[in-house]
Amino acid sequence: PHAIHLQPKWLVAQHEEATGVLPDEAGLQALIEKLNISPNHHVVVYDDEGGAWAGRLIWNLHCLGFTRTSLINGGIHAWLGAGLPTTAEVEELPRVDNLIQIDLSHAAQFRVNYEELRKQVEQESVQLWDCRTSDEYSGVRLAARRGGHIPNALHFEWSTALNRQNHLKLHPLERTRQRLEQLGFDLKQPVVVYCQSHHRSGLAYILARLLGWEAKAYDGAWSEWGNRLDSPIITGESPS
Template sequence: MPLTLLVDTDTLAARLRDPDWVVVDCRSDPANAAFGRAEYAKGHLPGAIFLDMDSDLCGEHTGRNGRHPLPEPQRLVATLSAAGIGPGTQVVAYDDRGGASAARLWWMLRWLGHDAVAVLDGGITRWVAEGRPLATEAPAPRAARFEGRANDAMKVDAGFVAANLQRREAVLLDARVPARYRGEMEPIDPIAGRIPGARNRPLQDNLGPDGRFKPAQALRADFDAVLAGAGPERVVHYCGSGVSACHNLLAMEIAGLPGSRLYGGSWSEWIADPSRPIERG
C-alpha cells in the first residue's frame, strides 16, 4: 500500500535501496535561492536527489504571478520524469523546516494525480539527530516516464479570491507567522498585511515540540477550532508564495479533513496588483 501522507525515519531507512522509491531533498530558503543546493552538496540522505524550489518546482515569473508560481503541468511532468519518478514510484520528500518545503512537492504530485508521495516526518533534522548517515555524492540519474494530469479543482486563482471578498463562501487560511499575518513585519515581500477576511493558522502549529506533525486527533481539534464549522471543501490556503501553505493542506489531510484548496500565487501575487485590497492589524 503506498504511503500518501507521512513516513517515519525507521520506515525510510529500511527502504533507501528500494528501486521503486525516490527520495527528494526539497530544502530551500525564501531569502537565499542558493541555500538548498548548497546544503544538499554538504550532505543529504543517501540516494536522495535534489529538486530546486526556485527552478525545478517553480514556473516562469511574470512579475505579477508571485514568487513561486506553479509550473506548467507538462513542464513539471518532464521534471519528474527526469527525476526517475514513474507511475509506480513511492516518493518521499524531506527538508529541514518541518516539512514547509517538502509539503509543496507532496501537493504538486497529488495535483498531477500521483498519490504515492509522503513527507518525511521530522525531516533531515530528525534523521541526523538519530545518528543516521548522510551522503555527499549525487545518485546517477535514472529517467522514468511520469504520467499525470493536473486536477485544477485542487487550486484557485486570484480572481476567485477577489470574488470571494464579497461572497465570503470560502474560508482563507494564512499559513504565515502571526506578525506577518497582522502586517507588523514583512521580511520578504514589499508590502505587509494579509488578504481581507483571512484567518491565521501558522504552519508551526502543526508540529509538536519534537518537530514532527502532531497526532491526527490533535490536528483535527486545532482545525475544528479555527474553521468554526466550515467544511474542508470551503477552505483555501495561502502563504507568502504558495509553498508553506501546502503544510496546512497536508496537516488537514492528516487530520481527516481532505478537500481543501491552494491559492498558489498567495500573498506575493495578491500584492502585485495595487488595486487589490489588503488588511492589517
C-alpha cells in the same frame, strides 16, 4: 541513501509578482524529468525545515494527478535523530522510460487562482487559512506592495504545528485539530491555504489532508494578492 536532491526553484514559476505559482507545462516536464519518476513509483519526500518544501513538492505532484506520495515526519532531522543511515555520495539512477505524463486536468482539485478566489472572497463563500507569521498577517511586516491579509482569513502559523523539541516532527494531529477549531476553522468545510509563495502553506496543505480536511492552495499567494493594487485587504489582527 538513493535520495534525489531537488532545489525549490524547480517547484515554482518564479513570476516577479507571484513568485510561487505552479510552473507551466514545460517547467513541470523539467521537474518530472529531474525526479525521474514513473506512474508506478511511490515518492517519499523530506526536507530540513519540518515539511514545508516537501509538502510543496507533494502538492505539485498532486496537481498532475500523481498521489502516490508520502512525507517523512520531521524530515532529515528525524531521520538523523533515529540513527538511520546517510551518505554523501551522489547516486546516478537509471532513467525510467515511462515518465509521469503532464496532465493538468486534475489541478483544479488542488489549486485556486486569483480570479476564482477573488470572487469567492467577495461572496464570502470561502474558508481561508493564512499560515504566515502574525506580523505578516496583520500587515506590520511588508513582503509585497501592500501588507495585511485576505478578508476573513483565519491565522494559524505553519510552524505552530511542529514540535521543535522532537526533531521538527508534527505535534499530534488531535492537538492541531483542536487548535484549529478553537481559532474558528470548520474542518467539515473546504479550506484554501496560502502564505507568501505557497512554500509554508505546503505544510498546511499536508496537515489538512492528514486531518481529512478538503484543501486547495492559492499558489499565487500573498506575493500576488498583496502586489495587486485592486485586491481587497484587511490589516490588523481581526479577520475582517
